[in-house]
Each structure stands twice: as structure tokens, then as C-alpha cells.
Amino acid sequence: SAVISQKPSRDICQRGTSLTIQCQVDSQVTMMFWYRQQPGQSLTLIATANQGSEATYESGFVIDKFPISRPNLTFSTLTVSNMSPEDSSIYLCSVRTGGRSSPLHFGNGTRLTVT
């Protein structure tokens, strides 16, 4: 499976600020996915990062709050904008290294705490 590196691994941020999370994959992948895992909860898809086009957001998530960049086939960023304590979560980058319906693999995640 691919090696997926996320930075930062954790951060404590103040309300109203923004944080950009980076995801680097050691191989080219078509789709990169950003998930959120709130404390003690399941994983919820935020958006699919498409190389060369706008990200596709899931219901309840908007570009103004979670802007995503995908400049090439190995890298993506997720920004959490104008943060509030409700944004405190683990944010996970994930990729499929094979074709359709191939297994999804996750990065180590970014643990964000908003004070």
C-alpha cells in the first residue's frame, strides 16, 4: 500500500484562525479523500480532491469552510477556516492505490484542537 504522510500530526489553534493540513503520497493517485473523525465517532467524508479540478464536497461541508487544493497527483491540502471548538477533530487523508473499488488507505491523521 502507499505511504501517506500528513502534516501536522497535531495542533492546538485559537478560535477564528485557520489551519492547513498537508497530505503527501509516495505514488501518483487519481483520487484523494479527506475524512473527519470527531472524538469517539465514526469517519465522515468531507470531500474528494480531484487533480486539475474543483474538489467535490459532501452534504454539510462547503468550500469556504474547507478549501482544498490538489496541485498534482501526489499532494493535497485541506484548510480548516475560521475555526470554532466544534471543528476539533481528527482529519484524515486517504487514497486508493489501485483502480475502482480498490482498498482505501489512511494517513496517520491530524488531531486538531480548537480553543
Next chain:
Amino acid sequence: GENVEQHPSTLSVQEGDSAVIKCTYSDSASNYFPWYKQELGKRPQLIIDIRSNVGEKKDQRIAVTLNKTAKHFSLHITETQPEDSAVYFCAASDRVSNFGNEKLTFGTGTRLTIIP
């Protein structure tokens, strides 16, 4: 969209006994069902998966069964060991697209505790 329900939310079993976690899904078009194990403070890791053209799959002490008619699938762990203690998530794929961007919808998780 897809809806995945998972039971139980917590499960404690004696070491050496078997553990079973069950999931149901709503979208009959879903065709891929992975299971993930998440240890405390770590990322979810794929432990086994099954596709809709197969009814059962085994990998050592782990097995998954799928009943497409009833739209449910289960994870079976035999001869449980302390290192099996973790949170387990089931998932189901959304409708398959031509672009490979089908998404996974996750269950709510089962916290499995193996009692030594």
C-alpha cells in the same frame, strides 16, 4: 445515499472466544464492504474486505460474510487475543462511478475489548 448501521457499539469477550460484529446497509447497489481496525490514537487500518460477488472470505482468524439479499455483512474474529482490542468500523461503497471516486460510508464503530 448509503446508510450503514453497526452493532453492537461495545463488545467484551474472553480471550480465546469468538467475536462477531454485524452491519447492515441500505443501498442495494453497494458492492464493496471493507472492515477497518483502529487502535487508540492510530489511523484506521484495513483488515479484510469483501465484494458483492462473494459470500464469505477468510484470512487466518478473521472472516467476513455477506448476505446481499438481506443487505447485511458480519465480521467474525476467532480465538481472540488481547491485541484484537480496538475499535472496528465496517463500511460500504457508494454507487460505483466511472471515475473511481465512489465513496465509503462508515458504520458507527464497535469497541471490542478482549478480557485476558
